Amino acid sequence: MEExxxxxxxxxxxxxxxxxxxxxxxxxxxxxxxxHLFSLAALFLxxxxxxxxxAQVVVYAGAVMVLYVFVVAYxxxxxxxxxxxxxxxxxxAPLLGIALFVELSIAVLSSSLLALxxxxxxxxxxxxxPAAIGxxxxxxxxxxxxxxxxxxxxxxxxxxxxxxxxxxxxx
Amino acid sequence: MSxxxxxxxxxxxxxxxxxxxxxxxxxxxxLLCLELMxxxxxxxxxxxxxxVGNGEGQIFAVIVxxxxxxxxxxxxxxxxxxxxxxxxxxxxxxxxLRG
Amino acid sequence: xxxxxxxxxVLLFPLLGSITIALGFKALPAKVAxxxxxxxxxxxxxxxxxxxxxxxxxxxxxxxxxxxxxxxASVAGLDIKLGIFVDPLSIFMVLVVTGVSTLIHLYxxxxxxxxxxxxxxxxxxxxxxxxxxxxxxxxxxxxxxxGWAFVGFASYALxxxxxxxxxxxxxxxxxxxxxxxxxxxxVLAAFLIFRELGSFDYGTVFERAPEAFTTNEWTIxxxxxxxxxxxxxxxxxxxxxxxxxxxMEGPTPVSSLIHxxxxxxxxxxxxxxxxxxxxxxxxxxxxxxxxxLATLLVAATMALVMTDLKRAIAYSTMSQIGYMIMxxxxxxxxxxxxxxxxxxxxxxxxxxxxxxxxxxxANEQNIDKMGGFGRAMRFTSITFVCGALALAAFxxxxxxxxxxxxxxxxxxxxxxxxxxxxxxxVGAFLTAIYAFRLVFRVLPGRPCPEAQxxxxxxxxxxxxxxxxxxxxxxxxxxxxxxxxxxxxxxxGSLPMRVAMGVLAVLxxxxxxxxxxxxxxxVEKWLxxxxxxxxxxxxxPSLGQDYVGLxxxxxxxxxxxxxxxxxxxxxxELPRTLERRLRPLHTLFANKWYFDEAIDLLVVRxxxxxxxxxxxxxxxxxxxxxxxxxxGTVRGASEVVRTVQSGFVRSYALLLIAGFAGLALYFLLSxx
Numbered sequence: 001m002e003e004x005x006x007x008x009x010x011x012x013x014x015x016x017x018x019x020x021x022x023x024x025x026x027x028x029x030x031x032x033x034x035x036h037l038f039s040l041a042a043l044f045l046x047x048x049x050x051x052x053x054x055a056q057v058v059v060y061a062g063a064v065m066v067l068y069v070f071v072v073a074y075x076x077x078x079x080x081x082x083x084x085x086x087x088x089x090x091x092x093a094p095l096l097g098i099a100l101f102v103e104l105s106i107a108v109l110s111s112s113l114l115a116l117x118x119x120x121x122x123x124x125x126x127x128x129x130p131a132a133i134g135x136x137x138x139x140x141x142x143x144x145x146x147x148x149x150x151x152x153x154x155x156x157x158x159x160x161x162x163x164x165x166x167x168x169x170x171x
Numbered sequence: 172m173s174x175x176x177x178x179x180x181x182x183x184x185x186x187x188x189x190x191x192x193x194x195x196x197x198x199x200x201x202l203l204c205l206e207l208m209x210x211x212x213x214x215x216x217x218x219x220x221x222x223v224g225n226g227e228g229q230i231f232a233v234i235v236x237x238x239x240x241x242x243x244x245x246x247x248x249x250x251x252x253x254x255x256x257x258x259x260x261x262x263x264x265x266x267x268l269r270g
Numbered sequence: 271x272x273x274x275x276x277x278x279x280v281l282l283f284p285l286l287g288s289i290t291i292a293l294g295f296k297a298l299p300a301k302v303a304x305x306x307x308x309x310x311x312x313x314x315x316x317x318x319x320x321x322x323x324x325x326x327x328x329x330x331x332x333x334x335x336x337x338x339x340x341x342x343a344s345v346a347g348l349d350i351k352l353g354i355f356v357d358p359l360s361i362f363m364v365l366v367v368t369g370v371s372t373l374i375h376l377y378x379x380x381x382x383x384x385x386x387x388x389x390x391x392x393x394x395x396x397x398x399x400x401x402x403x404x405x406x407x408x409x410x411x412x413x414x415x416x417g418w419a420f421v422g423f424a425s426y427a428l429x430x431x432x433x434x435x436x437x438x439x440x441x442x443x444x445x446x447x448x449x450x451x452x453x454x455x456x457v458l459a460a461f462l463i464f465r466e467l468g469s470f471d472y473g474t475v476f477e478r479a480p481e482a483f484t485t486n487e488w489t490i491x492x493x494x495x496x497x498x499x500x501x502x503x504x505x506x507x508x509x510x511x512x513x514x515x516x517x518m519e520g521p522t523p524v525s526s527l528i529h530x531x532x533x534x535x536x537x538x539x540x541x542x543x544x545x546x547x548x549x550x551x552x553x554x555x556x557x558x559x560x561x562x563l564a565t566l567l568v569a570a571t572m573a574l575v576m577t578d579l580k581r582a583i584a585y586s587t588m589s590q591i592g593y594m595i596m597x598x599x600x601x602x603x604x605x606x607x608x609x610x611x612x613x614x615x616x617x618x619x620x621x622x623x624x625x626x627x628x629x630x631x632a633n634e635q636n637i638d639k640m641g642g643f644g645r646a647m648r649f650t651s652i653t654f655v656c657g658a659l660a661l662a663a664f665x666x667x668x669x670x671x672x673x674x675x676x677x678x679x680x681x682x683x684x685x686x687x688x689x690x691x692x693x694x695x696v697g698a699f700l701t702a703i704y705a706f707r708l709v710f711r712v713l714p715g716r717p718c719p720e721a722q723x724x725x726x727x728x729x730x731x732x733x734x735x736x737x738x739x740x741x742x743x744x745x746x747x748x749x750x751x752x753x754x755x756x757x758x759x760x761x762g763s764l765p766m767r768v769a770m771g772v773l774a775v776l777x778x779x780x781x782x783x784x785x786x787x788x789x790x791x792v793e794k795w796l797x798x799x800x801x802x803x804x805x806x807x808x809x810p811s812l813g814q815d816y817v818g819l820x821x822x823x824x825x826x827x828x829x830x831x832x833x834x835x836x837x838x839x840x841x842e843l844p845r846t847l848e849r850r851l852r853p854l855h856t857l858f859a860n861k862w863y864f865d866e867a868i869d870l871l872v873v874r875x876x877x878x879x880x881x882x883x884x885x886x887x888x889x890x891x892x893x894x895x896x897x898x899x900x901g902t903v904r905g906a907s908e909v910v911r912t913v914q915s916g917f918v919r920s921y922a923l924l925l926i927a928g929f930a931g932l933a934l935y936f937l938l939s940x941x
Contacts, residue, residue, distance in 0.1 A: 021191030155241030269916025
């Protein structure tokens with residue numbers, strides 16, 4: 001059962017990824033990414049990380065993708081011409097992608113980290129629960145937690161500054 | 172499924188995202204491919220967290236999500252600003268940093 | 271205070287004077303600068319006298335002191351100090367240099383009055399005196415070389431004093447280049463001395479030399495030959511003499527100080543100071559003596575036909591220094607130095623008088639255009655005659671006693687050295703002729719227009735129209751770098767008259783300090799310096815001395831009489847002689863073609879090498895290398911620059927490719 005779910009989610013993730021890079025229309029790419037994100041959430045659940053899966057759906061697929069949708073609606077479609085100005089790019093890119101995948105796989109599969117071959121240790125019932133995450137965030141990882149909140153503030157201010165209408169331009 | 176499968180899947184998704192960045196020219200889509208890579212990283216993190224047995228990898232993944240959100244916000248702000256200035260929304264045409 | 275302290279003060283005052291005038295030239299009025307300059311040299315003279323008195327109070331054997339202020343370099347076997355060596359010889363030179371310099375400064379105070387570069391002149395002159403004193407007082411070869419080089423520079427600065435005249439700057443360069451040739455010789459000699467004897471210090475070197483060298487060993491011969499190169503360049507002996515006549519482009523006080531009394535005698539001082547080394551290499555000493563003799567005769571012949579007043583006196587200087595070089599080379603050290611002293615007196619005087627006459631002629635120096643100044647300028651004429659008498663060695667004058675002493679010594683040494691005596695007397699005959707040729711051409715006779723104007727109006731003649739350099743016809747102005755429009759003659763300037771008067775008296779009676787058989791002040795004073803030298807022990811007998819004096823006096827009178835015949839009684843004779851001996855006359859008048867020979871042998875090859883080096887080596891090799899490197903770098907950077915295309919995606923490509931490469935490397939290295 002677990003294998004079936006895994007393969008289904010994996011296919012969904014891969015399909016979404018391929019859709020993102022292959023679709024001409026950026027709106028369709030956004031939709032493909034949403035599918036990918038949901039598949040990833042399923043994978044997270046398979047890995048008994050309930051909170052992360054929920055955060056993925058709510059934050060990522062919910063908020064971030066909505067942002068994308070808004071901007072795509074505002075900006076509109078961008079047509080991309082077929083001609084490639086950089087010589088060799090079209091040829092090298094798939095090559096490098098494959099090379100990257102192969103290298104990373106080899107690194108993982110021939111690793112001496114024997115635990116990779118297992119399903120992981122038996123975990124207690126509360127593994128991946130919000131309670132466990134919350135405890136960790138407030139005890140061990142308090143500093144990253146606070147730093148992340150500052151980062152969010154900065155990003156918000158930055159976005160406002162970047163997208164603000166300049167008085168002189170509009171006048 | 173052993174953890175290897177998740178890691179290999181994550182590697183595949185990462186490579187796909189990388190290839191997308193190299194191929195596509197619209198900044199929007201490039202940002203989306205970045206999201207792909209970040210999520211691949213998240214998957215790896217959560218898989219390792221499961222392998223190790225404590226929740227630290229998941230915390231890392233949550234923080235990564237926060238960073239990704241911030242980056243998306245700023246990136247989209249940039250795109251809006253570019254669009255407002257009526258510049259072509261094409262990274263190949265935005266090459267003033269050429270030497 | 272000890273003699274060495276006084277000697278340090280001797281060095282200090284001229285240096286202070288030079289620096290003060292140089293730094294304060296905007297603030298100091300001209301007269302004050304002149305006073306500072308003169309007074310600083312006078313103070314140096316006073317300190318020299320004090321050092322003399324201090325030395326006199328000591329035992330003659332103990333009259334040599336070395337004193338040093340600080341160490342220049344005490345490392346790896348080198349031990350060079352800023353040290354002076356005070357002994358009778360250096361104090362003698364100090365007194366001669368400062369004494370004559372004071373008088374010349376006094377003369378310049380009046381003579382250079384209207385010159386725009388008055389301050390510069392006194393600053394340079396003081397610096398020159400400082401350098402000359404440094405040379406003379408130096409206690410080791412390094413400081414000697416320092417003084418030597420400074421003197422060369424001061425000479426260059428003063429020869430090209432009127433720097434807007436092209437002739438002057440060229441003459442300055444010529445003097446400097448030939449001096450540098452001499453400097454090379456001196457420096458190489460110093461290196462060799464250090465290599466062989468391990469020290470630069472005079473005391474150590476002269477102590478070790480007799481033990482370290484056998485007579486005429488090639489190293490000591492090399493050292494002495496190199497020292498000779500230096501001495502000959504500085505003292506304008508053959509073949510390094512061509513700079514001296516051209517050096518007359520400088521103002522007259524410069525000619526009288528540097529090129530008569532002091533700088534050109536540096537070579538004589540050098541040979542006298544290093545006499546220990548020369549006695550170990552008698553071959554080289556003989557070479558020096560013969561060169562001195564040759565210079566003596568050649569210069570005398572050139573002076574016979576020279577029409578430029580100052581240049582004629584310059585050749586006379588060359589000739590007299592030939593006497594001095596000859597003297598110190600054959601061992602007549604005290605006699606040579608005595609002649610140095612008397613020569614300083616009468617030659618400086620001759621130049622001063624010549625300067626006065628040239629001023630009256632509005633810078634015209636050709637004696638063909640002069641005449642009748644005997645009536646027009648009484649004082650100048652009298653002093654001129656005094657100087658000429660001393661030069662010609664008229665009986666009783668200073669030159670009489672000093673010149674004949676050298677020749678008597680040569681006779682006493684006997685053997686081959688009799689040549690020097692005989693030819694020396696021939697030279698004396700020629701000297702008397704040319705000295706009085708100048709006197710009889712310029713002073714008596716029908717007054718030339720300038721002299722006429724002086725007699726009638728008492729004012730100097732001023733040429734009409736824009737000022738022109740009389741020698742070359744080049745137009746000049748009266749700004750800085752050119753002589754002033756006003757000229758000053760002795761009759762019109764008290765300082766000039768005082769200086770010339772003192773020198774005239776000294777020229778006439780200065781020889782009385784060393785009359786053979788009566789007194790020998792100079793010889794007794796200088797004897798301790800030549801202690802241990804076998805040559806200095808030779809003394810001519812009284813009979814030889816008196817015979818020598820007699821012959822000398824007779825020759826002098828004969829020469830004067832001959833000149834009188836040629837230039838006063840039968841003025842057409844010189845022209846007939848010139849026609850009969852045309853080739854000889856051309857040879858003499860063209861200065862024995864030395865300038866042309868040097869031009870052919872040295873200057874042209876050097877220029878050709880320079881041109882070749884420029885065309886081939888510089889343009890092709892050096893420029894090629896440099897442009898080649900530049901081109902390569904530019905080409906390479908063009909290639910590299912294509913990476914900076916501005917395309918974000920190609921940057922991303924490079925990034926991911928780099929990452930893939932690294933991952934591959936790590937995978938491979940860990941397997």
